[in-house]
Amino acid sequence: xxxxxxxxxxxxxxxxxxxxxxxxxxxxxxxxxxxxxxxxxxxxxxxxxxxxxxxxxxxxxxxxxxxxxxxxxxxxxxxxxxxxxxxxxxxxxxxxxxxxxxxxxxxxx
Amino acid sequence: xxxxxxxxxxxxxxxxxxxxxxxxxxxxxxxxxxxxxxxxxxxxxxxxxxxxxxxxxxxxxxxxxxxxxxxxxxxxxxxxxxxxxxxxxxxxxxxxxxxxxxxxxxxxxxxxx
Numbered sequence: 001x002x003x004x005x006x007x008x009x010x011x012x013x014x015x016x017x018x019x020x021x022x023x024x025x026x027x028x029x030x031x032x033x034x035x036x037x038x039x040x041x042x043x044x045x046x047x048x049x050x051x052x053x054x055x056x057x058x059x060x061x062x063x064x065x066x067x068x069x070x071x072x073x074x075x076x077x078x079x080x081x082x083x084x085x086x087x088x089x090x091x092x093x094x095x096x097x098x099x100x101x102x103x104x105x106x107x108x109x
Numbered sequence: 110x111x112x113x114x115x116x117x118x119x120x121x122x123x124x125x126x127x128x129x130x131x132x133x134x135x136x137x138x139x140x141x142x143x144x145x146x147x148x149x150x151x152x153x154x155x156x157x158x159x160x161x162x163x164x165x166x167x168x169x170x171x172x173x174x175x176x177x178x179x180x181x182x183x184x185x186x187x188x189x190x191x192x193x194x195x196x197x198x199x200x201x202x203x204x205x206x207x208x209x210x211x212x213x214x215x216x217x218x219x220x221x222x
Contacts, residue, residue: 043214043215046212096157098154101150101151
């Protein structure tokens with residue numbers, strides 16, 4: 001089992017809709033959870049971090065964490081073409097960060 | 110300059126060459142990292158330095174040799190690489206430890222002929 005698992009996509013969402021990205025992780029002792037956005041040919045950019053169960057909102061982005069289910073998600077409201085990118089889930093476990101393979105998101109006009 | 114800067118942005122080298130990748134961070138962070146990103150694979154952590162001391166080496170072949178002369182600079186020395194080493198090499202930094210969010214440089218795209 002992969003330590004951090006994401007659906008590779010591509011996930012196609014119409015402009016203006018809600019994009020939902022999911023991530024599961026295997027280590028129950030994980031403490032910190034991050035979402036990074038990576039445009040093609042660019043480096044990952046941190047967009048959200050979450051440390052406790054529940055929802056955390058920042059603008060159009062909402063991160064959701066459920067430690068009991070070992071599940072973290074990212075919702076993007078009012079999706080824009082500029083949101084088209086690969087989204088990487090990262091989980092800190094035993095003092096190191098482990099990244100998922102990423103989900104490619106495509107926002108169609 | 111701000112953030113994390115990597116040079117060169119692109120590098121093409123033969124298998125017998127020796128080259129070095131450079132990373133510099135202007136964020137006042139104490140931890141620096143090297144990652145390898147290959148197509149359709151997760152980011153692979155290679156090395157971690159905290160306060161200039163190597164704290165992690167994830168079974169990386171000896172043809173990759175890191176160097177951290179101070180908390181702002183990190184190098185990756187390359188020697189006798191293989192074609193499968195062609196990838197994007199990313200440097201990152203964080204405040205104190207890997208549980209903090211990491212800030213990435215733009216990477217070096219490495220191609221081995």
